[in-house]
Amino acid sequence: MLTESLTDAQIAHTAALLRHHSPLVHCMTNDVVQTFTANVLLALGASPAMVIDEDEAAQFSAIASALLINVGTLTHERARAMRAAISSANAAGVPWVLDPVAVGALTLRTEFAHEVLALHPAAVRANASEIMALAGESLGGRGVDSTDSAAAALPAAKTLARRFATIVAVTGEVDYVTDGERVCSVAGGHAMMTRVVGTGCALSAVVAASCALPGDRLSAVAAACGLMARAGEHAVAESRGPGSFIPAFLDALWLHNREGQV
Amino acid sequence: MLTESLTDAQIAHTAALLRHHSPLVHCMTNDVVQTFTANVLLALGASPAMVIDEDEAAQFSAIASALLINVGTLTHERARAMRAAISSANAAGVPWVLDPVAVGALTLRTEFAHEVLALHPAAVRANASEIMALAGESLGGRGVDSTDSAAAALPAAKTLARRFATIVAVTGEVDYVTDGERVCSVAGGHAMMTRVVGTGCALSAVVAASCALPGDRLSAVAAACGLMARAGEHAVAESRGPGSFIPAFLDALWLHNREGQV
């Protein structure tokens, strides 16, 4: 199996489509990253909305362009609302994406992630430890920091992608996006992206937005990873530390979006 | 009916009063905008506090200067706590403000907003779609982005203001503030304010703060809109994109506040 490398043209194409279609992303995500996730989507021209009541979540996911399920601060009540939203999204043909934050070590989220994996996510975005835990090959990392490299998790990612007929994006120093047959690698990014909270979670929201676009989904998901990696590189060059990195990162996404017109 | 235009003197007067009285605003708001809302109030010299337990919310709203009710991430539990806080605020003579985020399309929040509209809010701050949905004239927008212009919603805003004896601020490219008889228009602002999350929600918190000030309430609410619009214009001139806009916006509020002394 050959590994494709993401091209600049694919990134520009996806950026232009995000801006043109402005997908409305229903984000059911954790408490820590809500603001940053919303601002990342807005900077790219997409529209975020956070709706969490069980009945409202079901109403909203049916009219959204895509749904994000992130289990970072899962509770039983939120799990119920997420199930309702997934069911409604599936009925309406709305693609949904799973971010299985810190699965492996913690029971509620691990069981929930396994349960919803069977409900046809369009994509799963996670780090190496989380992917390996989902595939049953590791006990997972210590919290959200991955202790395995993305390359080491690629076989597990392919297995998951085939078993659940989904696209798996396993992110790390190099990101790999696979549907179980094709593999697209995404180089770039910067270690500073791990020193501010929410870059991975926000990427999952952008992956959800990209799943709402027309065209080749694997390429769009890889381009979502590439958009974030490039913005991270630009932002590091413009900043003095993690504090100034955050606004510089949003500005870089915005400038990329403005320039990336079709 | 003549439309008044907000003056610089009214903005400066309200900024000075906010700084002088430092109203304590009990914010019961959505998950996405809590930090930004708190920082906007602090930049203007007001004091934010978020208290959410049903019993504590009732205790706190009675001693606060004003109460904000924002339904962006409403749940049944939060609705109960909000009802308790509104009841307690009304009993204590504390003004409260409603931000009916995304009413129209979603059932729980729409029913809740209609219910509490009858409980004597001092003001309602919303976009055109939300105002029209509250007045029964439209099915509302797609999420929080308004699909109607504020001017088109002005008749609905007047109807609501008269029906519920409140002040309605309908915001958009131009904002209109009305008590059903008088109308004050507020020009200014910048489209960038719609590309970062929370500017509308934070404005509603400033409207709540302004309702705690002595003097003409309609003028104070319009000045709250004007303060935010001016800060947005200044911030755009100092920033490269939505990332750098956010700190520049808080700085602009702060500098306005520092200079706007009585």
Place this chain on the structure above:
Amino acid sequence: MLTESLTDAQIAHTAALLRHHSPLVHCMTNDVVQTFTANVLLALGASPAMVIDEDEAAQFSAIASALLINVGTLTHERARAMRAAISSANAAGVPWVLDPVAVGALTLRTEFAHEVLALHPAAVRANASEIMALAGESLGGRGVDSTDSAAAALPAAKTLARRFATIVAVTGEVDYVTDGERVCSVAGGHAMMTRVVGTGCALSAVVAASCALPGDRLSAVAAACGLMARAGEHAVAESRGPGSFIPAFLDALWLHNREGQV
């Protein structure tokens, strides 16, 4: 009793230990400060994780390096999860820290804070009003702003520290850290730190991280206060208002951390 003054060497030593050990801090904190708290810990080289479900919180606090309990947006459900996390942390020998936000005026949090004070916190970090309320000497402040100076609360802090065999950090213009016998004072900081939300809450998370370090705990807690105060001073010098203060503050923590190697 002599009062020690915190030295630069103590700050540098603790900064280096934080970077070297990278303590994993389980933060059960309020809705408003989650992102900022996470970013402060990351800037100092520590690792934040927010886990809130009752069962998962108990699982996670046993494997974390330290646990933070902040009652700013307490609910009955969160109180249950916090009790489970404290119990599990105590069983595993994981130090935990209490931030009793706004105790005194509000019943649920005041009763909860008194209850868990008896469960052997490693440290308590609070402002003067909160410390005096915990010690039964005052009715507390109006929200989170302290209306008493830290020096006035020092006797109450010593009483609490002795009664509960803990370390009490009472913060204000000058911070005092005491175990009931020794007192370490920490000068510095800047009033701007009170005009952005979350500096006190984030300090409590850094105090939790410092309790996970080897060596003299009172000195480490004082150094945590000193790290934040110094970063505040540097950030004020680099910023124009509270908006630009926030990224400058995180950058200052980061630069301090980078330079503060052993």
